Amino acid sequence: xxxxxxxxxxxxxxxxxxxxxxxxxxxxxxxxxxxxxxxxxxxxxxxxxxxxxxxxxxxxxxxxxxxxxxxxxxxxxxxxxxxxxxxxxxxxxxxxxxxxxxxxxxxxxxxxxxxxxxxxxxxxxxxxxxxxxxxxxxxxxxxxxxxxxxxxxxxxxxxxxxxxxxxxxxxxxxxxxxxxxxxxxxxxxxxxxxxxxxxxxxxxxxxxxxxxxxxxxxxxxxxxxxxxxxxxxxxxxxxxxxxxxxxxxxxxxxxxxxxxxxxxxxxxxxxxxxxxxxxxxxxxxxxxxxxxxxxxxxxxxxxxxxxxxxxxxxxxxxxxxxxxxx
Amino acid sequence: xxxxxxxxxxxxxxxxxxxxxxxxxxxxxxxxxxxxxxxxxxxxxxxxxxxxxxxxxxxxxxxxxxxxxxxxxxxxxxxxxxxxxxxxxxxxxxxxxxxxxxxxxxxxxxxxxxxxxxxxxxxxxxxxxxxxxxxxxxxxxxxxxxxxxxxxxxxxxxxxxxxxxxxxxxxxxxxxxxxxxxxxxxxxxxxxxxxxxxxxxxxxxxxxxxxxxxxxxxxxxxxxxxxxxxxxxxxxxxxxxxxxxxxxxxxxxxxxxxxxxxxxxxxxxxxxxxxxxxxxxxxxxxxxxxxxxx
Numbered sequence: 051x052x053x054x055x056x057x058x059x060x061x062x063x064x065x066x067x068x069x070x071x072x073x074x075x076x077x078x079x080x081x082x083x084x085x086x087x088x089x090x091x092x093x094x095x096x097x098x099x100x101x102x103x104x105x106x107x108x109x110x111x112x113x114x115x116x117x118x119x120x121x122x123x124x125x126x127x128x129x130x131x132x133x134x135x136x137x138x139x140x141x142x143x144x145x146x147x148x149x150x151x152x153x154x155x156x157x158x159x160x161x162x163x164x165x166x167x168x169x170x171x172x173x174x175x176x177x178x179x180x181x182x183x184x185x186x187x188x189x190x191x192x193x194x195x196x197x198x199x200x201x202x203x204x205x206x207x208x209x210x211x212x213x214x215x216x217x218x219x220x221x222x223x224x225x226x227x228x229x230x231x232x233x234x235x236x237x238x239x240x241x242x243x244x245x246x247x248x249x250x251x252x253x254x255x256x257x258x259x260x261x262x263x264x265x266x267x268x269x270x271x272x273x274x275x276x277x278x279x280x281x282x283x284x285x286x287x288x289x290x291x292x293x294x295x296x297x298x299x300x301x302x303x304x305x306x307x308x309x310x311x312x313x314x315x316x317x318x319x320x321x322x323x324x325x326x327x328x329x330x331x332x333x334x335x336x337x338x339x340x341x342x343x344x345x346x347x348x349x350x351x352x353x354x355x356x357x358x359x360x361x362x363x364x365x366x367x368x369x370x371x372x373x374x375x376x
Numbered sequence: 377x378x379x380x381x382x383x384x385x386x387x388x389x390x391x392x393x394x395x396x397x398x399x400x401x402x403x404x405x406x407x408x409x410x411x412x413x414x415x416x417x418x419x420x421x422x423x424x425x426x427x428x429x430x431x432x433x434x435x436x437x438x439x440x441x442x443x444x445x446x447x448x449x450x451x452x453x454x455x456x457x458x459x460x461x462x463x464x465x466x467x468x469x470x471x472x473x474x475x476x477x478x479x480x481x482x483x484x485x486x487x488x489x490x491x492x493x494x495x496x497x498x499x500x501x502x503x504x505x506x507x508x509x510x511x512x513x514x515x516x517x518x519x520x521x522x523x524x525x526x527x528x529x530x531x532x533x534x535x536x537x538x539x540x541x542x543x544x545x546x547x548x549x550x551x552x553x554x555x556x557x558x559x560x561x562x563x564x565x566x567x568x569x570x571x572x573x574x575x576x577x578x579x580x581x582x583x584x585x586x587x588x589x590x591x592x593x594x595x596x597x598x599x600x601x602x603x604x605x606x607x608x609x610x611x612x613x614x615x616x617x618x619x620x621x622x623x624x625x626x627x628x629x630x631x632x633x634x635x636x637x638x639x640x641x642x643x644x645x646x647x648x649x650x651x652x653x654x655x656x657x658x659x660x661x662x663x664x665x666x667x668x669x670x
Contacts, residue, residue, distance in 0.1 A: 118476045165655055168662040172418045172475055173614060177658065180611040183604075184651035191644060301607060305483060312480065344491035351484025355477050356466060 072237075075320050083226055092222045093290070098330045099229040100287040105310040105322030106236050107279030112308075113317030114240055115272040116252030117167075120175040121182030122280055122307050124162070127189065127299030129155040129281030134201040134294035135194055144207040144215055148228075148285040155281025156274055158185075163273035167266055179301060186299045200295030204288060221290060228286050232279050237319060239275060248272055280307075302344075309347055312354050315361025324362055382640050388519035390636040396525055396594065398632020399532035400587050402625045404609045405616065406536055407583035409624040410543070413556045414576045417467065417478030422609070423602030424489040425581045428455050429588025430597045431493065434504050444507035444593070451589045452582035459581030463574050486603075493599035501596025528590050535586065536625040543621050552576065611654045617667020627665060 086095055104126055111117050133151025136142040142150060166177045189195045196202075206215035215221045239245055251258040251265045259265050288294045297303065306329065314325025329347070336343045358365050404422060411419045419425075432454055433447035442450070462485065470477045506524050513522035543549040555562045555569050563569045588602070595601055616627030631650050639646040657665060 118479070120479075165658050168658050169614075172412075172479060175476065175479055176418065176610040176614050177654070179607055180614065180651050180654055183607045183611075184648045184655075187647040187651075191647075305487070308480065308483075341491040341494040344487050344494070348484040348487030348489075348491060351480055351487065352466070355481040355484065356469060359473075359477065 072319055079320065079323065080230065083229075087219075087222050092218050094330070094334060096222060096225045096290045097287075098327050099225050100283050100290065101307075101310065101330055102323040102326040103229050103232045103286070104280050104283035105307055105314070105326045106233055107276045107283065108307045109311045109316065109318075109322045110236050110239065110279070111272055111276040112311060113321075114245055114252065115248050115269060117170075117269065117273070118175045118308070119166070119178040119273075119276070120301070120304050120308065121162070121178030121180070122276075123299050123301060123303035124182040124185045125155040125159060125277040125280035126284035126287070126303060126307075127294070127296075128158050128185065129284035130288040130294035130298050131189060131195055131201065133285035134204040134288040134292075137207060137289065138201060138204045139194075142207075143211065144209050144289050147207075148282070148289060151285030151288065152278060152281040155284065156278040159274040159277025159281075160270075163270045163277070167269045167273060179304065182299070182304055183301060186296070186301070189296060189299050195294070195296075198296065200293055200297075201288075202293055204292040204294065206289055206292060215289070225286055225290060228282065232282055233323075236275075236279060240319070244268070244271070306347070309351055309354075311361075313350055313361055315364030315367075316359075318361065318363040318367065321361050321363035328362075384518055387640055390640045391633060392519070392521070392525060392636075393639070394633040394636020395529050395629065396632070397635060398629035399529050400591060400605070400628075401609055401612045401632050402536050402628025403532050403583055403587040403590075404605070405612045405624045405628050406539060406621065407580040407587075408609065408613055409616075409618045409621060410539070410583070411577055411580035412618050414552065414573055415463075415467065415471070415478070416475050417470070417482065418475075418610075419577075419580065420479055420482035420606070421462070421486045421489065422482075422581075422584050423604075423606030424486040425455055425459065425584040425602070426588040426591070426605070427493065427597075427599060427602035428458070428489065429585025430504070430592040430601060431588075432585065433589040433592045434502055434597045437504065444589070447589050448586065452586040455585035455588075456578040456582030460574055460578040463577040467577065468570075468574075486606075490599050490603060497599055499598065499600060501598035501601075504592040504597050506593040524593060528594070531590065532587070535583070536628075539583070540621045540625065608650055611650050615650075615654050615657050615664060617664020619664070620666040623664070623666025 083095070083099070104122075107125075108119065108122050111119055129151035131151075132154040133147045136150045137144060137147035162178065162181045165181065166174055169177055190197060194201075206221065208214050209220070209224055213220050213224070215224060247258065247263050248268055250261075251263065251268055255265050284298060287298070310325035310329045311322045312325070313321075313328060314323065315321030329350075332346060333343055336346060354361065360368060404426060408419055408422055411417065429451045432451035433444065436442035436447045436450060437444070466481060466485075467478060470481060510524040510527050513520055513526075515521075541549075543552060551562065551567055552572065555567070555572055559569050591601070612627055612631050613624070615631065616623040618624070631653065634653070635646060635649055638649040645652070661667075
């Protein structure tokens with residue numbers, strides 16, 4: 051017990067320094083995102099924000115729950131399909147279509163989460179991968195997704211009946227608002243008592259259980275939260291690009307989000323955003339060169355695992371004296 | 377003649393395809409299980425190594441004129457040797473870390489290998505001629521059995537049971553099982569555990585390459601041939617549980633058969649049936665059919 055109280059007294063000032071750093075980081079990020087569309091192609095930035103939100107949601111699970119999902123494409127893709135279908139076939143306004151898509155992913159997260167949390171570690175990764183592959187085949191065969199074509203020319207519609215999203219600027223700031231909202235919500239979840247318990251379970255599950263926490267309930271809740279925000283990213287992406295396709299449910303998408311988070315820094319607050327920016331930029335840049343994108347992704351995986359496992363943000367935070375949660 | 381309204385020809389035809397697929401599931405999940413037992417990593421590169429085995433046979437035939445039977449021996453050794461290099465250079469650094477890093481590393485390697493082959497050969501498949509000795513087939517009365525397919529099933533059964541025998545019944549196998557339980561104690565008895573780990577990885581990879589050579593005349597040789605297959609094999613491994621060698625073999629063949637039957641009776645689900653079985657097994661026996669709960 052003495053050790054615990056000592057720990058608290060040591061970490062308290064550190065934690066507040068860390069919080070200050072993160073607040074500065076957040077302000078810088080918002081400033082960049084406000085100015086960037088005047089310099090950089092806004093559609094590219096919207097893509098980055100969608101993937102950044104996706105990676106942040108994924109990070110909630112791996113970075114704080116210690117659960118490596120290799121099937122997160124199913125949440126991105128499911129929300130995309132449902133949102134696109136709702137907007138195009140049912141004539142839902144964009145805000146309602148996005149909510150519907152996100153809710154579908156949350157429900158899927160509940161079902162798959164109940165199955166996946168029954169095993170840990172490597173098995174957890176294989177189970178989520180297999181479940182995602184099952185959904186891939188389902189979407190490949192079911193008629194409403196239009197197979198290889200995907201759901202095309204999804205209407206962007208009018209947000210809340212007043213903002214016309216066909217304008218790039220309206221769309222950009224809508225995506226920015228969704229991204230920042232999602233980012234802050236995830237940040238809040240991580241730094242709440244819930245997030246602390248989740249970390250405790252990751253560090254030492256039997257001990258957390260012996261303290262009276264129901265580990266499975268926390269893991270399931272983390273899984274559903276992660277699925278929900280991944281869904282929010284996927285639904286938004288479907289509205290932005292007016293498209294929902296098989297690419298988003300394919301296993302390579304699950305690999306990509308792992309890569310973004312790993313490169314940026316597992317368990318860091320800003321890592322997934324940085325990782326998403328780099329990977330999306332790389333894909334844009336390398337896309338004329340065919341399979342070189344895959345090779346570059348593989349090489350980054352290998353380099354990250356062998357040389358800088360803390361990721362870019364994690365390494366920077368470690369260099370500047372933080373505990374690696376920067 | 378019909379059974380449950382399905383012509384027997386079609387039924388046995390699909391069962392045969394099921395057994396063929398099952399042979400590959402068994403060979404690949406066996407390799408994964410052997411590697412996992414000692415290294416505690418899931419070898420995501422397994423699918424790419426299977427693909428490299430097939431390409432190795434293809435190169436031997438087209439570039440050097442070396443036929444199927446030699447390829448059956450050369451490819452596993454060559455790809456296994458590559459595996460040994462990977463283990464020495466990279467995997468070795470990860471044993472002290474969380475097992476998930478091994479998964480991430482081998483996933484990255486699979487992306488690199490598949491990307492390189494796709495750059496060179498595109499996504500289309502290259503045909504590989506069936507060995508002349510095994511062309512043709514036999515009419516069994518109720519169905520036509522191509523010789524090559526019969527050979528694949530028998531060969532993979534022999535390899536699987538041989539591996540089981542070596543691991544469960546020989547002295548070498550007992551060292552291996554002991555090292556799985558407690559590597560430092562086995563090391564203290566004067567057995568070179570690091571070398572054993574390296575060779576085990578090489579052997580598991582060799583099994584994948586062997587499966588690749590056997591698959592080459594049936595499926596076309598293409599850069600993506602292992603990518604989707606490996607995900608199914610992961611599901612097979614989850615269903616069987618990685619604790620038992622025999623479990624991996626039985627589950628592999630069994631699921632191949634079930635998949636074949638699904639193609640006959642409910643084709644829409646044939647792609648997904650293995651994943652559905654996985655979900656059901658997880659509900660009732662989370663440790664897998666042959667696994668022991670920890």
